[in-house]
Amino acid sequence: MDIVLAFAASLIPAWLVYMFLVRQDRDKPGYKEDCRRAFLYGLLTTLPVAGAAIPLYMIGNLAGLSESNIFFQQFYKDVILAALLEEIFKLVFSRKVIKKSVTEYSSLDITAYMILVALGFEVLESVAYLMESGPIHVIVRGVTMMHGVFGFIMGRFYSRGVRTGKKIWYVLALLVPWIYHGLYDFTLSQELSGYSDLFIYTPVTLALLSFILVFVMVGFFLKAKKKEEYTVSLRQ
Numbered sequence: 650m651d652i653v654l655a656f657a658a659s660l661i662p663a664w665l666v667y668m669f670l671v672r673q674d675r676d677k678p679g680y681k682e683d684c685r686r687a688f689l690y691g692l693l694t695t696l697p698v699a700g701a702a703i704p705l706y707m708i709g710n711l712a713g714l715s716e717s718n719i720f721f722q723q724f725y726k727d728v729i730l731a732a733l734l735e736e737i738f739k740l741v742f743s744r745k746v747i748k749k750s751v752t753e754y755s756s757l758d759i760t761a762y763m764i765l766v767a768l769g770f771e772v773l774e775s776v777a778y779l780m781e782s783g784p785i786h787v788i789v790r791g792v793t794m795m796h797g798v799f800g801f802i803m804g805r806f807y808s809r810g811v812r813t814g815k816k817i818w819y820v821l822a823l824l825v826p827w828i829y830h831g832l833y834d835f836t837l838s839q840e841l842s843g844y845s846d847l848f849i850y851t852p853v854t855l856a857l858l859s860f861i862l863v864f865v866m867v868g869f870f871l872k873a874k875k876k877e878e879y880t881v882s883l884r885q
Contacts, residue, residue: 656779659791662863663768666797670761673870679751680758686749687762690742691769697738698770702730723838732831735770739796740803740823742766753882756812757873760804764866767800793859795833799826801866811883829855 667688674680709715709725743763747754754762771794778787803826810818835841836851873879 653779655785655787656775659775659787660772662791662794663772663797666794666863666867667765667768669867670765670870673761673874674752674755674758677752683746683750683752683754683758683762684765687743687746687765688769690746691739691766691771692773694735694738694742694766694770695773698734701734701738705730705734719840723835723841727834727838728831731834732827735796736799736803736823736827736830739763739766739770739800740807743800743803743807750884753884755880755883756808757870757879759808759811759883760801761870763804763807764797764800767796767803768794771796789856793856794863795830795856795859798859798862798866799830801862801869802826802829805869808883812878 667684671681671684706726709730714722714725740763743766746762746766747759750758750762752758771790774796775787775790778790803822806818806822806825810816810822833852833855836848836855838848841848
């Protein structure tokens with residue numbers, strides 16, 4: 650019962666952010682529809698992630714990865730199968746939202762869509778943690794909103810790429826969230842926690858940073874909606 654209550658409590662921050670983002674351009678025709686589509690696509694993102702991870706995991710085992718050093722095993726599992734696949738598919742589905750957008754989207758809108766895709770993924774992924782995590786872990790996941798922060802970082806870089814036409818921003822839109830995500834998952838691994846203090850303090854530091862970035866994200870939207878560079882239409 651405690652874990653169920655913890656899970657319900659962990660969804661509150663995501664729900665608040667969802668409602669906050671939906672209201673940002675509520676007077677723009679089609680914006681709310683795009684936001685709902687983004688969240689739905691985030692839920693659907695879990696399917697191709699799982700579909701790609703399973704065969705890649707089997708290929709890794711056939712290649713002898715299961716018999717290799719624990720560091721290589723965890724790197725492959727956390728940085729490649731988890732972080733990289735998840736960020737790739739979140740980016741892919743975010744692009745689908747943008748292409749199917751029914752409104753004149755701006756940099757601010759693109760960032761909102763990518764956060765919502767990430768939140769949709771995070772909500773469904775959290776269900777899996779119910780079986781293997783305690784109440785505290787579940788609540789920490791909800792409060793730090795790691796995937797939402799990854800989506801915010803991705804959206805900021807990607808929207809700048811759309812605005813400037815420079816490909817480096819598209820690369821950073823995937824690279825930076827992947828590194829952040831991969832480092833967090835890798836250093837959080839229980840199998841590695843006994844080797845060095847690095848694997849204890851790093852995930853705590855990154856989780857704290859994520860918690861701070863949630864407020865940075867909210868502040869960005871409050872300020873950016875008053876600036877033309879973030880609100881001008883980017884639709885070609």
